Amino acid sequence: MKFDAWYTEPQTENLSLSTKIKDILYVGKSEYQEIQVIDTYEYGKTLILENTYQTTERDEFIYHELISHPALFTHGNPKNVLVIGGGDGGTVREVLKHETVENVDFVELDGMVIEACKKYMPTLSCKIDDEKVNVIITDGIKYVADVAKTEKRYDVIIVDCPDPVGPAAGLFEMEFYNNLYKCLTDDGVMVQQTESPLLHESLISKIKGHLQDAGFGFIRPMVCSIPTYPSGFWSFTLASKQNSPLETETAEIVAKMEKYGMETKYYDEEVHKGVFLAIPKFLK
């Protein structure tokens, strides 16, 4: 084939990743950002925000399963879940695999991202219109500040945030973590994507400090590979008021996954503990 088109993301000043593209499916500009959906040969359909790879059909299961299931099974009986960010819908889809979940408040700043993903990435966005999902188009930072002043509490909060620049910077600040703590029940669990251990080690360390100061008892990162993120080496951080994922009963996870008919490609009862043990020593 003669047609040889590539999309290149300058991931840092000194690093760039290029994927060969089949097609450009969508180009839009919202109040907040530029939005593209492209179709790539290696990773399938890919969401790009502000010239940054967000998620791809081929590898999204890694990110979405790890940001969801360890936190939800660490809680054990989640009913009310808050998802902040993740307009593609992949996290919401995973959360709904837990039968105990009765309500998902899905707070996304940019409604145009949801609309683009509903149209072009249906394998991710397929559950956004589920009756248990309450889509709220607003700023997650402001949302948790408002909820913290009420009696409303969540069992699990998932912060599926972009990089800490622009409107998302506040999702990595002390005030936000204090409000998250207040918005959680007494046995609440939160989890957040926390960038690359190789490129953003000091940020991960800062987040851990904030979570400790906010009052969380158990705080641990997990690491995994996200092929299209800078360095490909990525982290999440889970913080829990009471429960430790290392103490979740393995048999309980197995039984629930079977009961729910839960299909996963990455997560299982061994991964649940393994990801909290296989943390590189330099991150501890």
Add this chain to the structure above:
Amino acid sequence: MKFDAWYTEPQTENLSLSTKIKDILYVGKSEYQEIQVIDTYEYGKTLILENTYQTTERDEFIYHELISHPALFTHGNPKNVLVIGGGDGGTVREVLKHETVENVDFVELDGMVIEACKKYMPTLSCKIDDEKVNVIITDGIKYVADVAKTEKRYDVIIVDCPDPVGPAAGLFEMEFYNNLYKCLTDDGVMVQQTESPLLHESLISKIKGHLQDAGFGFIRPMVCSIPTYPSGFWSFTLASKQNSPLETETAEIVAKMEKYGMETKYYDEEVHKGVFLAIPKFLK
């Protein structure tokens, strides 16, 4: 700065990774391959063979610690170790952190890689001239076939091999694994880098079948991030005749690491078990 030079590796037909370079330190051509050492802004000095990233100063600890310590501590008392490939010397450096090790036979096909790394990547090659190390410039496939016919046996064999193309293809074939099994003591352990779970799933599955057919009792992959390898999502496979890493005494690892004064950046006693649990479900 106006000077803006980049090195780009076409990692698959549809994917390429580029790093901004400070300098080209070495360009050579051996009987087997083209060899370059470049200095990059993001990852420091980087060894390139046949236009393929091999190892970088910044992230090499991930690869070299994981290919070494889980296998050596799973054995428990390794004295004679065989390292096949890994001309940069990073694996040999890690193996020598184990005080029990009396002899390392270091079999590398291409002496020019060793010479280039001795000169330009001393943080990796620093232990190649250690008195416990016996450098043997020959084909690893032929070497294990010859040793298998003798009485010589190794406690641990580490296959630090390149991609399965050209002269390295035989390092992924049944005959090689049969010979590895013969070259190991009754409580022997082997480990090999086994490519990307995302891009080479069927190869990993084929290797597992070969290791089972060769007679190994415990066989499990580990996964990690290697930022400069295709997809960044990488695997090793460990195969043991008797011992399981999941049964290594944690206190024993802690005590030995302290006794040896062993400094690591990735590996510790939690990682030892965690990496064999945190295996993506689709790989099992």
